[in-house]
Amino acid sequence: MKKLIFIFVLFSFTLSGCSDYQKLLKSTDNSLKYKKAVEYYNSEEYVKASTLFEELLPIYRGTSKAETISYYISYCSYGQGDYISAGYYFRNFLKTFPDSPYSEESLYMSAYCYYLESPNARLDQTPTASAIDAFQLYINRYPNSTRIPKCNDYIDELQDKLVFKSYLSAKGYFDREHYPSAIIALQNSxxxxPGSSYREDLMFMLLDSKYELAYKSVVSKKRERYNNAKEEYYSFVDEYPKSKHLKQAEKMMEDIESYLGKFNTNN
Structure with a gap:
């Protein structure tokens, strides 16, 4: 019985709260709306706060309060986990109020929202590249900020993701034995x-791709392509003389030399 009474009282309070909020939405007392919007924001009731702030923004546009309202709207989206909208609002805030005391924070948050949008390395990395650019802009604009070390850490993390994405893309062509495409993708990566942690594997796959392309080529293209593979072999062993792939690379070189040895070097 006590449990039922508690549920009834809680339900009554909920209805009362909703009723008060609905009355507030219909109110023409903008000062009260602003005050309550801030209260909702501080209570982390971001949907209610955002709705009120959005209503107030056109009313206060052109006044000093518009700046604060826009700032709150940005953080309402962020508080709801809507980082795409939050990033948009932070960037729009910077355009609208470039001299605001909130400008530095908004630029950082714009970059951070891009960072939070950055997906798994196997997916499109447009937000990742945008986050790097935004963090770099922040570093350039506020070089003495205490956030700089954190920005650099985020940039390193995001760069690693782009490197891995590039590696996965090139490896995908190699694994599917699309050697012409693999060669282009590996060279681009x-x-x-150039400082990729996957460099050794990328260079070996490039050698292997050129070797396989030569092996599977029509006779008229074999000699040229085996010579290309030979050059790649020397580049690989010169950079990685103790590579884990060395035995495979040497076996390829034996086959390459065996084929090219059929030709008179004077021809």
Missing amino acids: LKDY
């Missing part, structure tokens, strides 16, 4: 990320 090595060019774009």
